[in-house]
Amino acid sequence: MSQSQTAQAQHLPVATRQVGRLAQSLMAMTLGLFIVGVVGFSHIDVIHNAAHDVRHSNAFPCH
Amino acid sequence: MCATPTHSPATNLVGMNTFRSIVFSSVIAGFIVGLIVTAVQQFGTVPLILRAEVYEKAAEHKHEASAQPQAILVHDHADHDHGAEAWEPKDGLERNLYTAGANILTAIGFALLLCGFLAVRSGATGEPISWHEGLMWGLAGFAVFTIAPGLGLPPELPGVPTAPLLSRQIWWTIAVLATAAGLGLIVFRRSAPAAIAGVVLIMLPHLIGAPELEHVETNVPSSLSHQFVVAVTLTSLVFWSLLGSLTSAAFAYFDRPASA
Numbered sequence: 402m403s404q405s406q407t408a409q410a411q412h413l414p415v416a417t418r419q420v421g422r423l424a425q426s427l428m429a430m431t432l433g434l435f436i437v438g439v440v441g442f443s444h445i446d447v448i449h450n451a452a453h454d455v456r457h458s459n460a461f462p463c464h
Numbered sequence: 465m466c467a468t469p470t471h472s473p474a475t476n477l478v479g480m481n482t483f484r485s486i487v488f489s490s491v492i493a494g495f496i497v498g499l500i501v502t503a504v505q506q507f508g509t510v511p512l513i514l515r516a517e518v519y520e521k522a523a524e525h526k527h528e529a530s531a532q533p534q535a536i537l538v539h540d541h542a543d544h545d546h547g548a549e550a551w552e553p554k555d556g557l558e559r560n561l562y563t564a565g566a567n568i569l570t571a572i573g574f575a576l577l578l579c580g581f582l583a584v585r586s587g588a589t590g591e592p593i594s595w596h597e598g599l600m601w602g603l604a605g606f607a608v609f610t611i612a613p614g615l616g617l618p619p620e621l622p623g624v625p626t627a628p629l630l631s632r633q634i635w636w637t638i639a640v641l642a643t644a645a646g647l648g649l650i651v652f653r654r655s656a657p658a659a660i661a662g663v664v665l666i667m668l669p670h671l672i673g674a675p676e677l678e679h680v681e682t683n684v685p686s687s688l689s690h691q692f693v694v695a696v697t698l699t700s701l702v703f704w705s706l707l708g709s710l711t712s713a714a715f716a717y718f719d720r721p722a723s724a
Binding site: 423430441 | 490566572622
């Protein structure tokens with residue numbers, strides 16, 4: 402590894418950590434939206450009936 | 465902001481510390497908030513839903529007795545959730561258990577979304593998010609997910625006819641996105657043009673207008689519907705206040721080793 406590569410490697414972590422944090426946050430947010438979407442917005446009757454009172458109580462469009 | 469000696473860049477990238485902290489915080493906060501909100505709903509929204517269903521069922525029997533084609537025209541959801549004979553939980557304990565489960569899942573879902581923002585924010589500022597700042601984020605969630613869509617599509621009781629489901633879901637989503645983007649412009653871009661654009665963006669879905677039926681006929685008394693709007697809005701305020709503060713407090717705890 403040359404001198405410049407070592408210097409570069411030492412500077413990289415800050416950037417990769419930030420990108421990593423953003424990517425991981427986006428993954429968590431996507432998972433959250435997916436869960437809310439299934440519970441609150443799925444058109445499947447069984448899911449609708451199970452979560453019926455919650456959909457009404459959260460003012461999600463229902464029926 | 466530099467990598468600490470205990471955390472090499474590889475473990476930070478592969479170890480998914482942030483994701484794990486977000487998930488832990490969201491599951492704990494979502495579980496607590498989901499249970500509390502289930503209890504609150506038993507006094508607020510659920511009794512009103514049950515009272516409205518008495519009117520809904522009475523209206524369905526009337527429709528069944530009258531000409532069928534007309535009933536489908538007027539009451540287009542009748543075959544969607546009742547005629548299809550789909551499974552539904554039994555009234556009482558079973559129904560309330562499913563409600564509790566759905567509340568917990570919804571709270572975990574929204575907590576994951578909220579906590580994602582908190583993680584990006586604390587990553588950018590380099591400081592942990594206090595419970596009070598989390599409360600502010602929670603109130604933003606209240607504005608985005610309850611107040612904004614609720615202006616055009618007020619919380620509806622069962623038995624009140626509404627515009628087709630998909631059109632309302634689309635408008636709801638647009639209202640949520642526009643309000644979130646508008647608030648973001650106002651809060652994070654501290655300039656007059658951005659603030660004006662933000663306000664316009666928040667108003668836009670309401671100027672377009674939410675989908676509604678031209679003619680609504682229902683047996684559900686309007687006083688009951690009004691009580692329901694108040695109950696839903698207050699319950700949601702409790703939900704988002706708790707979710708914001710608890711999620712941020714939990715995240716500040718779990719995220720500590722990684723950001724130290």
